[in-house]
Amino acid sequence: MKNRLKVLRAERDWSQGDLAERLEVSRQSVNAIETGKYDPSLPLAFRIADLFGLPIEDIFLKD
Amino acid sequence: MTMNPAQRRYLGRMVVVSVTYVAAIFLAGSLLPKGSPATPLSVAIALLPGLAVFGFIWAIGRYFSELTDEYLRLLEIRKALVATALALGVASSWGILEIYTDVPRLPVFWVFPIWCFGLGVGAAVNKLTFGDGGCA
Structure with missing residues (x-):
């Protein structure tokens, strides 16, 4: 699944670490989601959306 | 990389269980000569290291359930699946070899160490497929 996480993060001038801290996940998770290697669960997707x-x-x- | 709370607790439990395991091995080794008759007492002493192995497995299970980061949990579960596949595959294949050929017997004791080795293989598989090995 594609996502706009990297763009949204860049608009706010957040590093992957900043976003990870706000989402209470690891930086590895943010990187994996951004690069499309991992699709987050629905609860995490809602946290990101919020x-x-x-x-x-x-x-x-959608791809 | 800084450790998350689940990793810290896992590491602490593994240290305690490892010390217990080594102590139990020394105790069994010093009290029971090899090939001792199987009496209730000798069996109880010889099973002490086995209890520590249950401790390792418990610590790993707790770690999985305490990891709140779903991506890291995925990596750890994938490692365990690779390890399980490897341990079962090696044990079963070697068992078949033992039935049909005169290869040396593989003591069942080795199944858990093979599984632990499999965690390392699983980390390599994660690294190749996800770019991340895992966190433990």
């Missing part, structure tokens, strides 16, 4: 104040479908896109 953090950016966007609907999930504006962050995660």
